[in-house]
Structures are given as structure tokens and as C-alpha cells.
Amino acid sequence: MKIESRIEKGLSQTLNRALRTGAPPTLAAGVRYCIFPGGARIRPKLCLAVAESCGDDQPELATAAASAIELLHCASLVHDDLPCFDDADIRRGKPSVHRAFGEPTAVLVGDALIVLAFETLSHQIERAPDRAARLLRITAGSVGMPFGIVAGQAWEDEPEAILADYQRTKTGSLFAAATEAGAVAAGGDATIWRMLGERLGEAYQVADDIQDVAGDTDRIGKPTGQDEMSARPNAVLHHGMEGATKLLKQLVRDAMDAVPPGPGSDRLQKIIEKESKRFMPSEVMHDAA
Amino acid sequence: MKIESRIEKGLSQTLNRALRTGAPPTLAAGVRYCIFPGGARIRPKLCLAVAESCGDDQPELATAAASAIELLHCASLVHDDLPCFDDADIRRGKPSVHRAFGEPTAVLVGDALIVLAFETLSHQIERAPDRAARLLRITAGSVGMPFGIVAGQAWEDEPEAILADYQRTKTGSLFAAATEAGAVAAGGDATIWRMLGERLGEAYQVADDIQDVAGDTDRIGKPTGQDEMSARPNAVLHHGMEGATKLLKQLVRDAMDAVPPGPGSDRLQKIIEKESKRFMPSEVMHDAA
Numbered sequence: 001m002k003i004e005s006r007i008e009k010g011l012s013q014t015l016n017r018a019l020r021t022g023a024p025p026t027l028a029a030g031v032r033y034c035i036f037p038g039g040a041r042i043r044p045k046l047c048l049a050v051a052e053s054c055g056d057d058q059p060e061l062a063t064a065a066a067s068a069i070e071l072l073h074c075a076s077l078v079h080d081d082l083p084c085f086d087d088a089d090i091r092r093g094k095p096s097v098h099r100a101f102g103e104p105t106a107v108l109v110g111d112a113l114i115v116l117a118f119e120t121l122s123h124q125i126e127r128a129p130d131r132a133a134r135l136l137r138i139t140a141g142s143v144g145m146p147f148g149i150v151a152g153q154a155w156e157d158e159p160e161a162i163l164a165d166y167q168r169t170k171t172g173s174l175f176a177a178a179t180e181a182g183a184v185a186a187g188g189d190a191t192i193w194r195m196l197g198e199r200l201g202e203a204y205q206v207a208d209d210i211q212d213v214a215g216d217t218d219r220i221g222k223p224t225g226q227d228e229m230s231a232r233p234n235a236v237l238h239h240g241m242e243g244a245t246k247l248l249k250q251l252v253r254d255a256m257d258a259v260p261p262g263p264g265s266d267r268l269q270k271i272i273e274k275e276s277k278r279f280m281p282s283e284v285m286h287d288a289a
Numbered sequence: 290m291k292i293e294s295r296i297e298k299g300l301s302q303t304l305n306r307a308l309r310t311g312a313p314p315t316l317a318a319g320v321r322y323c324i325f326p327g328g329a330r331i332r333p334k335l336c337l338a339v340a341e342s343c344g345d346d347q348p349e350l351a352t353a354a355a356s357a358i359e360l361l362h363c364a365s366l367v368h369d370d371l372p373c374f375d376d377a378d379i380r381r382g383k384p385s386v387h388r389a390f391g392e393p394t395a396v397l398v399g400d401a402l403i404v405l406a407f408e409t410l411s412h413q414i415e416r417a418p419d420r421a422a423r424l425l426r427i428t429a430g431s432v433g434m435p436f437g438i439v440a441g442q443a444w445e446d447e448p449e450a451i452l453a454d455y456q457r458t459k460t461g462s463l464f465a466a467a468t469e470a471g472a473v474a475a476g477g478d479a480t481i482w483r484m485l486g487e488r489l490g491e492a493y494q495v496a497d498d499i500q501d502v503a504g505d506t507d508r509i510g511k512p513t514g515q516d517e518m519s520a521r522p523n524a525v526l527h528h529g530m531e532g533a534t535k536l537l538k539q540l541v542r543d544a545m546d547a548v549p550p551g552p553g554s555d556r557l558q559k560i561i562e563k564e565s566k567r568f569m570p571s572e573v574m575h576d577a578a
Contacts, residue, residue, distance in 0.1 A: 023435035027443035031434070079400060084392035103373035107396070108443050111368060114400060115433035118407035122429060125414060125422035133414035136425075140411060144404035145320070146312035154316035154397050 003052075007044045010063040011035055011070060014120050018112075030101040030109040034074050039092050039221075042275050043178040044070045046200065049271050050182030050193055053264035058131065062185035064124050065135050068117040069178050072143050075113035076174075078106050080153065086226050093221035114143070134184045142177030149173055156232055166233045167205040168198070175201030196258040196272075203251035203276065209235040210244055210281045252276045292341075296333045299352040300324055300359060303409050307401075319390040319398040323363050328381050328510075331564050332467040333359045335489065338560050339471030339482055342553035347420065351474035353413050354424050357406040358467050361432050364402035365463075367395050369442065375515050382510035403432070423473045431466030438462055445521055455522045456494040457487070464490030485547040485561075492540035492565065498524040499533055499570045541565045 001009075015035060019028045044066035051062035081088040081096040083103060088096050098106035117139065124132040142148045152170030155161040179197030180190040211220050212227045213236040227234035235244040255272055259265045290298070304324060308317045333355035340351035370377040370385040372392060377385050387395035406428065413421040431437050441459030444450040468486030469479040500509050501516045502525040516523035524533040544561055548554045 018434045020435060022440075024440055024443035024447050026446060027434065027440060075400075079396055082396065084396060102446070104446055105443065107368055107371065107373060108439050110400070111364075111403060111432075112434050112439045114403045115407075115429050115437070115439065118404075119426065119429035119433060122422055122425035125418055125425070129414055129418035129422075132422075133411055133418075136411035136414070137408065140404050140408035143400075144408060145307040145316065145401050146309060148404070150397050150401045150404065151311075151313055151316060154313035154394065157315060157391070157393055158313050 003045055003048045004041070006048060006059075006063050007041050007066055007070065008038070010044075010067040011038075014067050014071070014116065018116050018119075026101060026105055027108055027112065030097055030105045031112060033100060034078055034097050034109055034113070035071070037092070038070070040275070040278055041070060042204070042279065043073055043174055045271070045275065046175065046197065047178040047182040047185075049268055050179045050188070050196075051186040053262060053268050054183050054186035054188030054193075056186050058128055058185060058187070061124050061128055061131060061135070062182060064120050065139070065181040065185045066178075068120050068135075068139050069142075069174060069181060071113045071117040071120070072139060072149075073174055075110040075117070076143070076149050076153070078113070079110040082106060085153070085156075086223075086230070088223050088226070090217065090222050131184055131187065134190070135181050138177050138180050138184065138190070142173040147173060156230070161233055167202060167235075171205035171208070172198050172201030175204065192260045196255055196260075199251055199255035199258050200272065200276075203248055203255055204279055206235045206244055206248040206251060207279045207281060209237075210241070210248065213237070214241065215281060248280070252280075292334055292337045293330070295337060295348075295352055296330050296355055296359065297327075299333075299356040300327075303356050303360070303405065307405050307408075315390060315394055316397055316401065319386055319394045320401060322389060323367055323386050323398050323402070324360070326381070327359070329564070329567055330359060331493070331568070332362055332463055334560070334564065335464065335486065336467040336471040336474075338557050339468045339477070339485075340475040342551060342557050343472050343475035343477030343482075345475050347417055347474060347476070350413050350417055350420060350424070351471060353409050354428070354470040354474045355467075357409050357424075357428050358431075358463060358470060360402045360406040360409070361428060361438075362463055364399040364406070365432070365438050365442070367402070368399040371395060374442070374445075375512075375519070377512050377515070379506065379511050420473055420476065423479070424470050427466050427469050427473065427479070431462040436462060445519070450522055456491060456524075460494035460497070461487050461490030464493065481549045485544055485549075488540055488544035488547050489561065489565075492537055492544055493568055495524045495533055495537045495540060496568045496570060498526075499530070499537065502526070503530065504570060537569070541569075 047066040047069055048062055056062055078097045080086055081091055082098055089099050097109055121136050143150055145151050147169050155166045176194050176197035179193040183190045183193040212224050215224050217224055256269050259268050336355040336358055337351055345351055367386045369375055370380055371387055378388050386398055410425050432439055434440050436458050444455045465483050465486035468482040472479045472482040501513050504513050506513055545558050548557050
């Protein structure tokens, strides 16, 4: 099955199980709205591509890991968009969850998705206890304290946040978890795959920063100019547009170099190249071709 | 070790691990503020009392389960107190987390505690994979969709919520999880212990409803009159004060009767009697003595 289909099928099955008869209708609608249709699904794609590179001997485990990571990512988007953070009206080209369903539902959708992510992984423990235990800890670490995305978001309110640290926790942690989890789900070595996720996460955050400064709301499907408005760390505001663009290209090259050698490495590098182009701001992409 | 000490020690160890060097200082302070000093800790007490009644052959597992349940309970309080829900200024006799640390930190404290609860349980998988898997699913089910406290909270916004269903998901689910988890952690039979938690959860919710109508903010440490203001299901508004009081007494008697027979049952009934008196509104308690 193609990676894209595995991801959508995995998420559908997870949601169907959670939203079987009995869930409050507005919460259920908010959860579905938040997950489908998806964005680029870059984190679960990365997770499954790494799992395939490592032999993918437990495909259900890898799919569960990819689903959990995407659920956690979506939860972070819903909460980040709340009025007390970005107060964003638009996400993925449609009204944000709190605009469409109200703020109480948006808080609960995020909470429910965090719970669902771990519940999804818990169903894999009997199949492969050691791997599932590590997957639970990798994903929990990537979103929790002290170095996960919740901590990254919290650094935004600290006066002394360091740009690189902030980006590492805010975005890098879930990318690193995606490659580590893909490896662990397939019995591979997490440590040699972590660097790839870290580099891609940094690249993605710099690309996001460039789009926040120079992007177009209609094209990227969310508001721009948010970082300057919130006095939030941003690579362009920090390094200038030229510096940020140079950094982004270097990070993508570093990510390609971080793919461990092996039979699937060419294919994985192609996937990374393709996905990186997707998140590259158009100016940078033309230039980097 | 006494149950009270086990709970505080378990929570301290969990927080210390999560907040080791590197966590954003405001988030770390908010998390500690939310957990210490605690409230009645009734759910973890119940969990450990049941584990002891079942032999408690894996005390670290039971302590982890009790900690996870208390972390999830505290997370639900922080999010329930947010301006978009109860907008409560006071909790446990001090300013609510969003009043003390701001709304962004309160959202993140809740998220971080949910993650930490599951991370805490994940550390037990290698020790006892089957029990840990069940503990993860019991706790996830009790807070998530379709029947956990997140769903219970979401029913508040639905026009057709049924009082009993609402209370079962909103409060009963985490009480039921506490008794089930205590049994599972000690290798006991979850199904015969679930009823006790359900009854106690219902009793606790009715007591809470009575206090919301007739209680005193200074004594109970949180605002009153919230249910009527939010047009929220409340047993007193539904059954009248006399009816609610009668129901509460009956539910406590039912809980006592739901303790499975065995060597520890007398002791457990005593604990339940004592804890029930704690949450009984004073008028009811005098009357029930």
C-alpha cells in the first residue's frame, strides 16, 4: 500500500474506533474536521518512509506510530490557533477549529487528540511490548516536558528564549520523533535516524518563518505576519531574508546527508527532496532547483 | 508506606523527572502549582486502596497508575477552569492556574499533564507489559472519547445531554478508572471493581452539585453557583435539594455495598466511609451520621 493511503486509512480507523456511537456530536465533528482533509502529512510520511527503509517488519506498529504523531501534530495546531495564542481564523485554508466550532470545543478537540494518540499506541503493546514502550516514550517526549512541543510553545512566553532551542522544541522535536519512531517500529536503530528528523524539523521551521514574513495567506492556508505581531522568534527577523534562505537550503542539504546509507537510502532521499520542495517558499524553491 | 505518602512521593518523582533542567520556567512553575498542594487526592487513594485489597504485588505499577490518574484529574481541572468554560478565579482555595500564570500557560499545563500521565505509565511496560497495556487503555478510555471526561465536558455544550449520562462521563469515568486500575495493577479482576468506582463517582458528582448550589466558596475553595449560571446539568436543579440529598446517601450506601467481599473489604469500606464524609456537604453529613 502506498504511504499516503496507509496514513489516511490508519487515521480513519483510529477515529472510527474513538467516535463510535456515544461521542458528543459536536466534539466528534470537531475532531473529524481537524484531521480530514489533512495538510501535507509530512511527519507521518517521514515516519513510514523510515520504517520502510528499516524493513517494516511490523507494519501495523509503524502505521500506529505515524497516526499517533499526526494526531499529536493536529492537536498542537488546534491549541496553537486558540485566541490566547495565535488567535488564527484560518488553518489549512478553512476556518480554524475554534472559529468553526467555538473555543470550548477547540480546547476539548486538542485534549481528545492527545489522549487518542497514546491510546492508539497502547493497542500495540501486546503485539510488540518493547517497541511499543519505546514508541510511547518517544512520542510523549516529543510533545511533553521538558523538550517537546508543549515546552516549545511555552518558550514563546519566556523573555529569554533562544531561537535555535525554541525551534528545536517547537518543531524539531516532532520531526525527530517521526524518524526515530519509524526506525523503532521496524526494529531499526533510533539514534542513527534521529538526526534526519532534527535537520528536517529545523528546515521546516525556517521555511515556516519565511512564509510567515513573505508568504500569502491564500496559498499557505493560514494567516501571515503572526510572529512579528506576537514578538515571537523568527529566523527571518533574526537572520534577515537572505540569511534565512541560505540557512534553509543548508538545512535541507544537511537532512539529505543525514539519511543513513543502506538499500532504501536513494528512495528516501527522493522523498525528502520532494517533500522539502512542498514546504519551500516559492522564491527559495526556484532558486534551489 | 501510607497511601497518602505513596501518592505524594509518586507525583513528586514524576514531576521531578519531567521538569529536570531545561523546561520553560513558567510552564514548570504552573505544573507544580497545579499539582501541589493537592486536593483530597480521592481518585489515587481509591486506586491504591483497591490495589492493596488485591494484594499489591507490583507496588510501582499501582503507584504509577495512581499518579497518572491524579495528573489527568488535575489537567481536567485546569482546562475546566479556563475562561471559555467555567472562567473560575479560585481552585483549591488559591487563584486558578490561568489567573496565576495566564491563559496560555494554563492551556499548556493541561496539555503537558495529559502527556505526562501516559508517559508515566509507559515506563511500566517493560516491568509488566500486559498490565501496563490495560492500564494505559483504562486511563485513556476514562478521559478520552467516546465516554471519558473530555466527552463529558463536551456534553455540556450539547442541547440534549441526559443528566445521568453526563455525570457518568464527566466524573464517574475517572473514578471507575481508579478502581479498575488499582485492581489491574495488582493482577485483580477489573470488572468486579468497576462498579465501586462508578457509584462513588456518581456520589461525588451529586455532592459537588449540592455544594455548587448550597456551598460556601471559602470552605470548598472554588466558586459556587456555576451550574445554574452555565445552564449545566445539576442534580439539585434537577431533583430538588431533598431529592439530591437522598440520592447522594443512597449512592454512598451503594458504593459500600459494591466493595467485593474479601480479606481487605472491611478496611476498604472504612476508607470509603471516611472519604465520602470528606466530600459530603456539611448539612448532609450531620444528617447521615
